[in-house]
Amino acid sequence: MSIYLHFRAVAVSEIRDDHTWLAAFMSEAWENDEAEYAAGIAHSISKSWNAVHDLYAAADALCTDADEPWNLPIYGGRPVLHSADANPSDPPLMLLEPPGVSQAAQFLTTVSFDELWNVVEARFSALGWTKQEHLEHHRDLQEFYGQAASAGHAVVKAVWA
Template sequence: MSIDMHFRAVPAEEIQEDFNRLTEFMLAAWDKHSEEYASGVSTSISKAFSHVNDFFTKGSDRGSGPSGPSLLPVYGGRHIEDPAHIDLGFLILDPDQVRVAAEFLQTPFDTLWKVDGAQLYGWNEAEMKHFHFGLRAFYQRAASAGHAVIKVVWA
């Protein structure tokens, strides 16, 4: 079974904070994920998104409180709940939060990797580099365009 976290940049004014409309929009985007990924408006992380979040938030000086910069790239954002409580719902970062996430992701990889005992967490350095640089590029493009970001987990 595949579990993916899907990230989609979108102009903030186009977001309709209605669960059903977000579901339709994100399902259509997921159907075109390859093209959207190639154009830079979409990215995804398969299975490892929890590890990527941990990688960004470990370390006492990363501002990882409920709305801290290190939490924004993966699990941060305003939650739009599934009214039926079946799915996890959506997370939405407004353009200012996208900018803050992009700024956080400018942190050099080696600085993030130097977490005490990083290997103890079971992280693979090459894999984390791939995710770090992929999310950095995605958030940088979204921030440069002034876009918001919608996130959803697909199972």
């Protein structure tokens, strides 16, 4: 079974803060993923997004930023609650507003991947997770969040199974 965390950048003026509407929007985005990836407005991580979050949590050991911007790239944002008429099979959704997207982009640009890796290397290597795999996720997220922040977009996140 495959499970994905799907990210979609979108102008705030184009979205509704409604779970049913956002689920339909994200479903359509998921169906158009190839074109949206090519346009730089979508990204996804298969199964390992929690490990990517753990990599970024290593920033806690590197800095004393009380805002914890390392939380933003993967789990940042607020849950969009199901409405009474929502389909129970709709995915869990989160919405990261433009200021959070900018903070995530800044964090991803300024944090040292090598320093993060040094903190987690022994644990990750023992689990079979490679540096190259996480470096690719990091670079992809840097690019995705950088473009979203430059455009002033929000990021909607959905979990697809």
